[in-house]
Amino acid sequence: DVKVTQSSRYLVKRTGEKVFLECVQDMDHENMFWYRQDPGLGLRLIYFSYDVKMKEKGDIPEGYSVSREKKERFSLILESASTNQTSMYLCASRPGLAGGWQYFGPGTRLTVT
Amino acid sequence: SQQGEEDPQALSIQEGENATMNCSYKTSINNLQWYRQNSGRGLVHLILIRSNEREKHSGRLRVTLDTSKKSSSLLITASRAADTASYFCATGVSSGTYKYIFGTGTRLKVLA
Incomplete structure (x- = not known):
């Protein structure tokens, strides 16, 4: 079974802090994604990566950056956390084939105070 | 640029009844x-239907796709309390790179 893990289930940070969210997948998938999920808004794509060191902006990249130095790991970085970044963050991976399933991690609920 | 919209936003049914939720894109x-x-929790994939397919089944799940109306429906038959969850549709779009766009979801509650 594909396994996608995220470094924390719950995280509380202060405004202005730099925050790292880590995601690791064990199935050698080329594509990895970061979403945030907010009530009434569904899942919105922040960034995705289709190869090591490659990244593309999603629909809401402002205030975020990403890093993919190794194929299995995709990090989401909040350079200076703000209260409006309080959300559930979901990581997903997918094989290189277009149209394949996305496999999701359990999510990180981030609270910025 | 939200692509999918699910309807209804919330649904409450009795165990054993069928649940239908719709997605437009x-x-x-x-x-x-x-x-x-x-x-x-994280999302778990249920079923995929390609643009050239009209209907697909998987166990108690039935999905239809009408590309002329840009809509899909998910039917869960003989629902169980364990089906209580949120259900999302995601549309696969190829525009340079390939990505999925998720809808806002339907919250299903199955009452025992």
């Missing part, structure tokens, strides 16, 4: 997927 798609999310 805006542009051409390669495929459409349905996912389930249990409270506070």
Whole structure:
């Protein structure tokens, strides 16, 4: 079974802090994604990566950056956390084939105070 | 640029009844997927239907796709309390790179 893990289930940070969210997948998938999920808004794509060191902006990249130095790991970085970044963050991976399933991690609920 | 919209937003039914939820989208798609999310957890894929397919079954799940109306429906037959979850459609769009756009979800509650 594909396994996608995220470094924390719950995280509380202060405004202005730099925050790292880590995601690791064990199935050698080329594509990895970061979403945030907010009530009434569904899942919105922040960034995705289709190869090591490659990244593309999603629909809401402002205030975020990403890093993919190794194929299995995709990090989401909040350079200076703000209260409006309080959300559930979901990581997903997918094989290189277009149209394949996305496999999701359990999510990180981030609270910025 | 939200692509999918689910309807209804919330649904409450009795165990044993069927549950139907709908998804509408805006542009051409390669495929459409349905996912389930249990409270506070990640999403789990349920079923994928390609743009050239009209109907697909998997166990108690039945998905239809009408590309002329840009809509899909998910039917869960003989629902169980364990089906209580949020259900999302995701449309696969190829525009340079390939990505999925998720809808806002339907919250299903199955009462025992």
